[in-house]
Amino acid sequence: MNKMVFVEGIPGSGKSTYARFLANQFERNDYTCSLFLETTYNHPIIQTETFDDYRIFMERYMERWNKFLLAEYESDIIVMESALFQSPIVNLSILH
Numbered sequence: 001m002n003k004m005v006f007v008e009g010i011p012g013s014g015k016s017t018y019a020r021f022l023a024n025q026f027e028r029n030d031y032t033c034s035l036f037l038e039t040t041y042n043h044p045i046i047q048t049e050t051f052d053d054y055r056i057f058m059e060r061y062m063e064r065w066n067k068f069l070l071a072e073y074e075s076d077i078i079v080m081e082s083a084l085f086q087s088p089i090v091n092l093s094i095l096h
Contacts, residue, residue, distance in 0.1 A: 002073050007081045019081040026077050034075040038082035044068040045083040061088060 007019040016037050023035040036043055045064050051057040 031076040034078045046087045
């Protein structure tokens with residue numbers, strides 16, 4: 001069973017730097033680690049497509065989470081940056 005670490009915060013607060021630091025520390029301590037930054041190409045959670053309706057956004061967002069949670073990862077720990085709060089809030093605020 002994988003462990004997940006979420007790094008969240010306001011833009012410019014050092015989330016990416018801290019997420020990289022955590023991933024490096026885990027690997028130094030002999031854990032395998034997958035790191036997903038908000039800028040990761042083909043991110044498993046963060047959506048790059050745009051939507052005109054928040055309901056469609058939320059539907060797709062939940063589909064991505066379900067697919068991600070059912071996927072098999074060989075890493076002991078997954079470090080995820082900005083996927084839980086920041087990205088959805090930014091996208092939903094654009095739709096208002």
